[in-house]
Amino acid sequence: MAATLEKARVSKEGEFVVIDAKGMHYPELNVLIEDVINQGAKKLKLINVNGQRFIADGLRGDYYIEIHGVAGDDLGAFANGPTIVVYGNVQDGAGNTMNAGKIIVHGDGTDIIGHSMRGGKVFVRGHVGYRVGIHMKEYKDQVPVLVIGGTAGDFLGEYMAGGRIIILGLQRLETYPEIVGDWLATGIHGGAIYLRDEVDEDKLGYGAKFEELTEEDLAFLRREIEEFCSYFGGDVDEIMNAKFTKVVPLSHRPFAAMYSDSKEAGH
Amino acid sequence: MVRNFPPDFIVRVDKEACINCLRCVRECPFGVHEYDKEKKKWKRHHEKCVACLRCAYMCPTQAISIEKHPMEYSPHPVWTNKVRKDIKTQAETGSVILTAMGNELPYLNYFDRLVLDACQVTNPSIDPLREPMELRTYIGRKPEKVDLEEDNGVDLKTKIAPNLKLETPIMFAHMSYGSISIEAQLSMARAAKEVGTYMGTGEGGMHVDLYPYADHIITQVASGRFAVHEEYLKRGAAIEIKIGQGAKPGIGGHLPGTKVTAEISQTRMIPEGSDAISPAPHHDIYSIEDLSRLIYALKEATRYKKPVFVKIAAVHNVAPIAVGIIRAGADAVVLDGFRGGTGAAPQVHRDHHGIPIEVAIASVDQRLREEGIRHWGSIIASGGIRSSADVAKAIALGADAVYIGTAALVALGCTVCKKCYTGKCPWGIATQVPELRKRLNPDEGARRAANLLKAWSHELKEILGALGLNSIESLRGNRDRLRGVGLSDVDLEVLGVKPAGR
Ligand code: SF4
Numbered sequence: 001m002a003a004t005l006e007k008a009r010v011s012k013e014g015e016f017v018v019i020d021a022k023g024m025h026y027p028e029l030n031v032l033i034e035d036v037i038n039q040g041a042k043k044l045k046l047i048n049v050n051g052q053r054f055i056a057d058g059l060r061g062d063y064y065i066e067i068h069g070v071a072g073d074d075l076g077a078f079a080n081g082p083t084i085v086v087y088g089n090v091q092d093g094a095g096n097t098m099n100a101g102k103i104i105v106h107g108d109g110t111d112i113i114g115h116s117m118r119g120g121k122v123f124v125r126g127h128v129g130y131r132v133g134i135h136m137k138e139y140k141d142q143v144p145v146l147v148i149g150g151t152a153g154d155f156l157g158e159y160m161a162g163g164r165i166i167i168l169g170l171q172r173l174e175t176y177p178e179i180v181g182d183w184l185a186t187g188i189h190g191g192a193i194y195l196r197d198e199v200d201e202d203k204l205g206y207g208a209k210f211e212e213l214t215e216e217d218l219a220f221l222r223r224e225i226e227e228f229c230s231y232f233g234g235d236v237d238e239i240m241n242a243k244f245t246k247v248v249p250l251s252h253r254p255f256a257a258m259y260s261d262s263k264e265a266g267h
Numbered sequence: 268m269v270r271n272f273p274p275d276f277i278v279r280v281d282k283e284a285c286i287n288c289l290r291c292v293r294e295c296p297f298g299v300h301e302y303d304k305e306k307k308k309w310k311r312h313h314e315k316c317v318a319c320l321r322c323a324y325m326c327p328t329q330a331i332s333i334e335k336h337p338m339e340y341s342p343h344p345v346w347t348n349k350v351r352k353d354i355k356t357q358a359e360t361g362s363v364i365l366t367a368m369g370n371e372l373p374y375l376n377y378f379d380r381l382v383l384d385a386c387q388v389t390n391p392s393i394d395p396l397r398e399p400m401e402l403r404t405y406i407g408r409k410p411e412k413v414d415l416e417e418d419n420g421v422d423l424k425t426k427i428a429p430n431l432k433l434e435t436p437i438m439f440a441h442m443s444y445g446s447i448s449i450e451a452q453l454s455m456a457r458a459a460k461e462v463g464t465y466m467g468t469g470e471g472g473m474h475v476d477l478y479p480y481a482d483h484i485i486t487q488v489a490s491g492r493f494a495v496h497e498e499y500l501k502r503g504a505a506i507e508i509k510i511g512q513g514a515k516p517g518i519g520g521h522l523p524g525t526k527v528t529a530e531i532s533q534t535r536m537i538p539e540g541s542d543a544i545s546p547a548p549h550h551d552i553y554s555i556e557d558l559s560r561l562i563y564a565l566k567e568a569t570r571y572k573k574p575v576f577v578k579i580a581a582v583h584n585v586a587p588i589a590v591g592i593i594r595a596g597a598d599a600v601v602l603d604g605f606r607g608g609t610g611a612a613p614q615v616h617r618d619h620h621g622i623p624i625e626v627a628i629a630s631v632d633q634r635l636r637e638e639g640i641r642h643w644g645s646i647i648a649s650g651g652i653r654s655s656a657d658v659a660k661a662i663a664l665g666a667d668a669v670y671i672g673t674a675a676l677v678a679l680g681c682t683v684c685k686k687c688y689t690g691k692c693p694w695g696i697a698t699q700v701p702e703l704r705k706r707l708n709p710d711e712g713a714r715r716a717a718n719l720l721k722a723w724s725h726e727l728k729e730i731l732g733a734l735g736l737n738s739i740e741s742l743r744g745n746r747d748r749l750r751g752v753g754l755s756d757v758d759l760e761v762l763g764v765k766p767a768g769r
């Protein structure tokens with residue numbers, strides 16, 4: 001019974017294996033994805049996705065996955081290589097602790113997008129919620145990049161240890177038109193955040209500071225914005241022609257002087 | 268200003284016995300022994316001595332002895348010497364006092380107020396030399412009921428969730444590479460494999476030298492997400508989400524950049540020399556629902572092949588929290604009591620937060636039973652387990668298995684000098700300094716760590732025999748085999764044990 005049901009859900013469309021996710025609970029959907037991948041599928045198209053969690057979790061390899069609908073929590077968490085394109089919104093934790101790969105979101109994202117990412121890129125055309133990019137890190141040549149077309153909420157890039165976050169602010173919320181919320185980059189000790197607007201110093205969290213952009217920064221921004229426009233359209237020069245604010249750590253060792261013991265105190 | 272701060276210890280050297288070989292100068296990582304070659308004069312910096320006893324045991328003529336310094340402030344029961352010294356240290360530095368190992372304040376140790384039963388006359392004890400004794404323990408979710416299929420023999424129809432199979436209910440606690448040396452980790456990994464149990468990686472990732480033992484290693488996912496990578500998750504035997512730690516409940520941790528060497532940077536997957544900061548909470552977990560999401564994200568990423576544990580510090584409302592954890596989908600909850608050790612913790616947290624492990628085990632086991640979900644997940648207890656008797660009492664109170672940390676390090680040579688956070692462990696354990704690391708030979712370490720497990724397992728079998736039980740399973744949560752000595756009515760009620768004599 002289950003087998004026929006699953007057969008009915010899977011079809012071919014050119015190079016794509018199409019899965020109809022309508023009404024499926026996430027464990028079944030993810031088992032089905034695993035099955036078709038084990039049978040050799042390289043390109044997958046998931047249709048009627050409606051909040052199913054953990055799609056492409058821990059997936060290793062250069063698969064291409066198209067998602068039509070809303071992807072649920074932790075899309076591509078721990079992923080290591082796949083490219084995931086979402087024609088819709090994503091929920092919390094897309095790209096959580098991702099090591100490599102790409103997530104391209106045509107809609108908005110909610111909270112903790114790109115949490116603890118170590119590598120790869122996430123592009124979101126619209127807005128994102130709170131706690132985005134917390135504890136992003138980098139390692140050797142792995143430098144994760146998060147590009148948001150709209151705005152971001154509070155706590156952006158907290159504890160950031162590496163990587164780059166770009167907030168373009170091309171769209172604004174009526175209720176909160178600012179490009180970013182409060183507590184920006186609290187505890188940051190690596191990496192950098194670029195915001196395409198003036199940002200009030202009051203928004204900066206402990207351990208963060210503003211820094212002038214260099215030529216290198218501008219070249220980097222242009223490259224990333226070119227990629228952003230290649231997915232979502234837009235004029236690169238027009239987007240570049242604006243004031244950017246750069247946020248960096250005050251120190252790479254924020255807690256260096258916090259502790260002591262009697263021996264070190266010279267006693 | 269005069270620094271009126273008496274040293275803790277005094278180094279006495281028998282001048283007759285000393286042959287000026289300077290061994291002690293080389294052995295002491297804290298610079299206690301100083302010899303001026305020109306003036307041919309010794310200076311001993313007593314104030315730097317931590318009583319690790321390394322020099323005393325390495326001195327070829329046994330010329331050295333370390334004693335408590337006889338000079339103390341005028342005695343006062345409230346303003347103890349320790350209190351006065353701490354104030355002076357902080358007045359000098361203006362900073363948080365850092366320390367290591369477990370809680371040092373003289374709180375009541377419930378293990379020492381609990382006694383085990385023994386069989387006499389009416390119910391015979393069992394001789395473990397004659398009868399098989401089962402210490403094997405499975406950690407993980409157990410099925411509601413078991414359905415069998417009979418058809419050419421009997422097959423199991425029920426799908427069993429992945430469980431860890433332990434040949435003895437004792438595992439080595441999570442101590443990260445970075446906080447301890449790879450030699451110390453290797454010692455425990457080999458011992459775990461030999462005895463049929465497990466060790467934890469801590470948040471430091473898995474060094475390549477540990478790969479051959481990966482099926483006996485539990486990986487850890489902590490708030491810094493260091494080293495967390497799909498291959499790492501898939502390589503280990505189980506995954507533990509670390510929410511809290513008994514030695515420092517409610518706070519994060521950080522490995523200072525000075526300790527992030529090339530090798531450490533590789534296993535943690537962070538740049539060399541950068542501070543490795545683990546925030547206090549996981550910033551993707553602010554609720555039980557969020558925790559459930561991480562549990563299932565890890566299960567999905569490993570295709571439901573690995574049990575996922577959640578470790579918390581034992582705190583006031585530990586029972587409902589643990590129930591939430593088990594309901595969130597964890598295969599085991601790890602309770603770390605306030606005597607749990609650490610490589611580095613602010614003293615104020617280590618000594619003043621959290622609750623004893625004994626009461627935490629009892630209340631969590633009780634609550635899970637009341638809710639009818641005790642079989643959904645196992646209870647792993649840690650934090651101050653010092654002997655096989657403590658293991659037996661922890662299991663009788665309701666634990667399935669225990670983790671040992673400090674006890675394992677003591678087996679490897681640690682003298683509990685509490686200086687792990689300096690990275691200069693005199694016994695080669697909590698250090699990355701190559702000259703110090705050489706002091707621990709992993710072959711010898713593995714032998715000693717395995718011996719400790721074997722000795723305790725042997726004693727556990729004897730304890731079971733005396734109780735007239737032939738499997739550790741029958742002791743689990745069997746509080747009727749415990750009695751309290753000198754405990755209050757409320758303590759007894761919380762522990763669920765009767766007073767001795769009843
Ligand atoms: S190790 Fe012993 S014999 Fe050698 S110098 Fe030190 S105290 Fe003297």
Ligand code: SF4
Nearest residue numbers: 681682684685687692
């Ligand atoms: S591990 Fe080393 S530094 Fe830490 S307490 Fe033991 S002997 Fe001292």
